[in-house]
Amino acid sequence: MSGKEESISNENPWTAVRSRIASEAAQRLERLGVSVPLDQLEREISVPPEGMGDLALPLFRYAKKLGKSPQELASVLGEGFPMGGALAHAAPAGGFLNFTVSVPWLAEATLSRIFSGKERYGHTLKPRGRVCVEHTSANPTGQLHVGRSRNGIIGDTYARVLSAAGYDVRVQFYVDDIGRQAATLVWIWSKPVHDWPENVRERSGISSDGPKPEGMKPDEWRGKPYPSASEVVKQEETAAREVSDLTSRFERGEIPPAEYRKVPKDILDGVLATLGRVHIHFDEFVWESDLILDGSVRKTVGELEHAPHAVRLEGGALAIDASAQGLPPDLAKVLITRSDGTHLYIARDLAYHTRKLAEFDRVIDVIGEDHKAHFRSLLAVLSEMGLPRKPEVLHYAFVSLPEGKMSTRAGRIVTLDDLLDEAHSRALKEVTERRADLPPDEAEHVAESVGAGAVRFHLLSVQPDKPIVFRWEDALSFEGKSGPFVQYSYARASSLLRKAKDSGEGPLLADLEKGITKYLPLPEPLDPREVDLLRSLSRFPALVRRVSEDGSVHLLPLYAHEVSDRLNSFYQAVRVLGGEAQSLPLRLALVASARQVLGNTLHLIGVEPLERM
RNA sequence: GCGCCGGUGGCUCAGCUUGGACAGAGCAGCGGCUUCCUAAGCCGCCUGUCGUGGGUUCAAAUCCCACCCGGCGCGCCA
Numbered sequence: 078m079s080g081k082e083e084s085i086s087n088e089n090p091w092t093a094v095r096s097r098i099a100s101e102a103a104q105r106l107e108r109l110g111v112s113v114p115l116d117q118l119e120r121e122i123s124v125p126p127e128g129m130g131d132l133a134l135p136l137f138r139y140a141k142k143l144g145k146s147p148q149e150l151a152s153v154l155g156e157g158f159p160m161g162g163a164l165a166h167a168a169p170a171g172g173f174l175n176f177t178v179s180v181p182w183l184a185e186a187t188l189s190r191i192f193s194g195k196e197r198y199g200h201t202l203k204p205r206g207r208v209c210v211e212h213t214s215a216n217p218t219g220q221l222h223v224g225r226s227r228n229g230i231i232g233d234t235y236a237r238v239l240s241a242a243g244y245d246v247r248v249q250f251y252v253d254d255i256g257r258q259a260a261t262l263v264w265i266w267s268k269p270v271h272d273w274p275e276n277v278r279e280r281s282g283i284s285s286d287g288p289k290p291e292g293m294k295p296d297e298w299r300g301k302p303y304p305s306a307s308e309v310v311k312q313e314e315t316a317a318r319e320v321s322d323l324t325s326r327f328e329r330g331e332i333p334p335a336e337y338r339k340v341p342k343d344i345l346d347g348v349l350a351t352l353g354r355v356h357i358h359f360d361e362f363v364w365e366s367d368l369i370l371d372g373s374v375r376k377t378v379g380e381l382e383h384a385p386h387a388v389r390l391e392g393g394a395l396a397i398d399a400s401a402q403g404l405p406p407d408l409a410k411v412l413i414t415r416s417d418g419t420h421l422y423i424a425r426d427l428a429y430h431t432r433k434l435a436e437f438d439r440v441i442d443v444i445g446e447d448h449k450a451h452f453r454s455l456l457a458v459l460s461e462m463g464l465p466r467k468p469e470v471l472h473y474a475f476v477s478l479p480e481g482k483m484s485t486r487a488g489r490i491v492t493l494d495d496l497l498d499e500a501h502s503r504a505l506k507e508v509t510e511r512r513a514d515l516p517p518d519e520a521e522h523v524a525e526s527v528g529a530g531a532v533r534f535h536l537l538s539v540q541p542d543k544p545i546v547f548r549w550e551d552a553l554s555f556e557g558k559s560g561p562f563v564q565y566s567y568a569r570a571s572s573l574l575r576k577a578k579d580s581g582e583g584p585l586l587a588d589l590e591k592g593i594t595k596y597l598p599l600p601e602p603l604d605p606r607e608v609d610l611l612r613s614l615s616r617f618p619a620l621v622r623r624v625s626e627d628g629s630v631h632l633l634p635l636y637a638h639e640v641s642d643r644l645n646s647f648y649q650a651v652r653v654l655g656g657e658a659q660s661l662p663l664r665l666a667l668v669a670s671a672r673q674v675l676g677n678t679l680h681l682i683g684v685e686p687l688e689r690m
Numbered sequence: 691g692c693g694c695c696g697g698u699g700g701c702u703c704a705g706c707u708u709g710g711a712c713a714g715a716g717c718a719g720c721g722g723c724u725u726c727c728u729a730a731g732c733c734g735c736c737u738g739u740c741g742u743g744g745g746u747u748c749a750a751a752u753c754c755c756a757c758c759c760g761g762c763g764c765g766c767c768a
Contacts, residue, residue, distance in 0.1 A: 120708060121708085121710090123710075125711075126711065126712070129711080133710090133711085135710050135711085135749095137710070137748060137749070138748085140748085141748065147748080170711075171710095171711055172710080172711080172748090172749095173710080173711065216768070253768070256767080256768055257767060257768070258767085258768065390765080390766080392766080394765085394766050396765070396766090405692080405693060405764090406692085407692065407693070407763095407764045407765085408693085408763095408764070408765085409765090410765055411765070412765045412766050413766095414766080415766045416766065417766090419766095421765095421766065421767085421768090422767075422768050423768095426768095445762085446694080446695065446761080446762050446763080447762055447763065447768095448762095448763090448768085449693095449694060449695085449762070449763065450693085450694085450762090450763055450764065451763090451768080453694090454765095472694095472695085472762095474695070474696075474761065474762075475761070475762075477761085482761095507730070508730095511728085511729095511730070512728085527730085538702095538703075538704090539702085539703065540696095540703085540704085542695060542696065543695085543696060543697095543703085543761095544695090544696070544760085544761050544762090545702095546702090548701095548702085550717090551701095551702065551717085554716085554717075555730050556716090556717085556730055556731085557715090557716045557717060557730095558702090558703085558715070558716040558717085559716085559730085561730055562716095562730065562731090564730085565728080565730050565731075566730095566731085568728070568730095569727080569728055569731085572727075572728060573727050573728090576727060577727085580727095627707075629707095631703090631704085632704085635703090635704060635715085638715080638716080639715090642715090645731060645732070646732070646733090648727075648731085648732085649723095649731075649732045649733080650732085650733095652726075652727075653727060654727050655726080655727075656727090668727090689728085690728085690730080
């Protein structure tokens with residue numbers, strides 16, 4: 078791909094128009110006697126309500142300075158405003174000066190970028206550095222539930238967007254195999270089942286040693302004794318001692334890592350299989366225990382002992398007084414080790430982050446809002462350690478059930494496995510009813526894709542800050558603002574293009590992909606739905622850019638819905654094949670472009686585009 | 691008690707970073723559309739004290755203050 082094409086496909090067509098309006102307006106305002114910084118003016122340009130043009134410049138502020146009415150200033154400023162090229166029309170309205178772009182320009186600028194960029198349309202091709210995204214990192218204690226899967230879906234999407242925005246992204250899963258929770262499970266499984274406490278045997282439903290039952294996932298099987306074993310450890314001192322002895326022996330190198338990690342590994346394998354169903358994959362697994370075995374944790378704790386604000390608490394625990402770092406009084410002292418000298422979770426996390434910060438240009442953690450305080454402490458201590466860069470965080474709120482907080486103990490839990498299975502079977506029912514002609518294996522594939530798409534789309538479409546109350550009927554919606562709605566629009570566009578090729582329009586399509594220019598001027602006037610679709614398609618590069626900067630991943634499903642919605646309306650309103658001959662090139666180009674942009678968006682949100690459904 | 695985050699039609703949510711023109715969608719409800727490119731679709735109707743009260747401003751869902759409700763957290767768990 079040549080340099081020129083690169084710059085075209087990642088350049089947002091609107092930026093040039095905006096700066097042209099801003100600089101012309103700035104000159105004209107200057108002549109009238111008020112000088113305004115160019116970037117301020119550019120920022121103030123907004124999008125007017127439907128039917129009033131494409132861009133709007135509010136003039137209230139400047140009217141006041143000039144002692145004119147906003148209406149008057151708008152007409153004076155609009156008088157003789159140079160049109161041509163991208164700009165077709167300027168009209169004062171109230172205190173605004175509204176601009177309408179030329180439709181041929183919009184079509185050419187948008188479609189040519191899509192055709193030359195293809196699956197990279199909207200992407201930034203210029204390298205922007207190395208970034209590490211850490212997400213999910215669930216404790217290996219059992220199956221993933223819907224709440225924790227929100228983490229993975231947000232994290233995976235963010236990683237995809239960062240990659241599209243030009244970053245070299247590495248996705249990490251931090252496996253906490255050494256903390257109290259995982260250790261409890263390693264401990265219980267280290268004993269023969271007949272030595273388990275009776276109530277653990279009873280409640281786990283595991284009564285004898287033996288291989289994993291047929292058809293059960295390893296995370297489900299290995300996780301069964303967790304709730305009861307964890308209670309035993311909390312209540313019985315001997316059990317608690319056995320768990321910490323086990324941990325200490327491992328840390329001293331007396332248990333081979335492969336043996337110690339057998340149970341966590343089984344669980345991780347099960348969790349990864351489930352995450353694979355929603356297209357979540359990792360580049361690297363960082364085992365927490367490795368940070369201990371290779372001395373990283375010891376080194377970090379050693380450094381902290383000599384930190385300027387290190388303090389010893391009564392009993393001997395090491396803490397960092399972070400009040401100088403601006404932490405509120407209740408968080409001011411950050412404990413690093415226990416009184417007995419063993420390190421706390423944050424000590425290991427500090428070692429991990431020190432390593433990541435040395436290796437990457439940006440370090441991003443996707444973590445639940447219950448860890449907000451922990452993250453603040455982490456930041457404060459890292460800065461106490463004198464690290465120049467800081468990790469960034471994307472927090473998300475919890476998923477609860479209508480009956481309340483999810484709880485394994487109370488049996489109030491929805492696992493991602495159950496949700497995906499249910500989604501699959503409902504989707505299969507739909508597919509077989511609607512498309513009896515599809516071969517069974519394709520129907521199966523479509524059902525899996527549609528089910529997973531519905532789940533991912535649903536969990537992604539709420540702003541991460543907001544708590545979600547999980548309801549089956551919302552998560553499994555296949556219509557309206559849903560994953561399947563978008564997949565359906567994509568499939569219809571694909572189908573139409575297949576039909577076009579079958580009816581001999583293949584050469585025209587191939588020609589269009591080389592450039593729309595030779596089919597200009599467009600058959601005027603365009604249907605308003607054609608123009609609306611173009612407008613939506615043209616927004617994509619700016620959206621990708623924005624999401625990569627602020628992590629607002631929930632905007633992507635929203636956008637996918639908008640494009641689908643406009644494609645469907647267009648498709649309903651005008652005839653592509655067998656319609657007016659002079660409209661065929663533009664309409665085919667629109668369908669092909671919309672399909673491309675939907676495909677690109679679906680890729681970012683991790684939902685599979687389907688050629689047929 | 692303190693801190694952080696949320697509170698927008700019957701339900702679920704965009705919009706708030708950077709104040710701007712009648713607050714947008716989806717679901718549910720009601721009424722239409724299939725001799726025609728996939729009806730998981732399209733078109734139309736109905737539904738709003740933007741939690742409450744103050745303030746700043748020519749202009750507030752958006753910024754500031756107070757309060758109410760919900761979520762999350764508050765040193766030897768992770």
